[in-house]
Amino acid sequence: MREPIRGEDVVALRAENDQLRRVPAGRAVIDQARGMLMVLTLWRRGLSCRARAPA
Template sequence: MQRTSVIQEEWWDLRAEATWGNASAGQDVVALRAENDQLRRALAGRAVIDQARGMVMVLTPCRRGAARDLLVDVSRQCNVKLPEAAAALVAAWEGKPLPVRMQRALRRALRRFHAENQRCNSRPPGGSSR
């Protein structure tokens, strides 16, 4: 019995030393928590981007990639991150006014999109129709 209690005490001391005495273990926990928070923010941003992309797909009949490109174009023109631009667009859909700068950027992006779409759908010059 004496020997068992010594082993248990030694095990507890080793465990305590590994948990409290090791500075890198504490730093690992802090780093993992920071990474977890970052991933949560990224997922939340992703959801609003997907929602805004769906709105663009409904309003401007286009595919997912084109809708995302349009959102990226607006975010670049306004010098904001993509989740912020997407959140502003979703908020506008829900009744909050879209900032004037973002309205202008959205108009420019839509004009560019429609101009490119027109070129893709037009016939090549000099082509024969059989």
């Protein structure tokens, strides 16, 4: 037979579910920031290469 579900177990599971729901949203922010840094880094490299190239 299964053990009855206790109130504290329900509270702990709800807290875990809430935490897991926030992970994808946080991941999206991290991925967006990473993409912005990549674009800025490439853009800066492109500018520095153009600045050194003969006119």
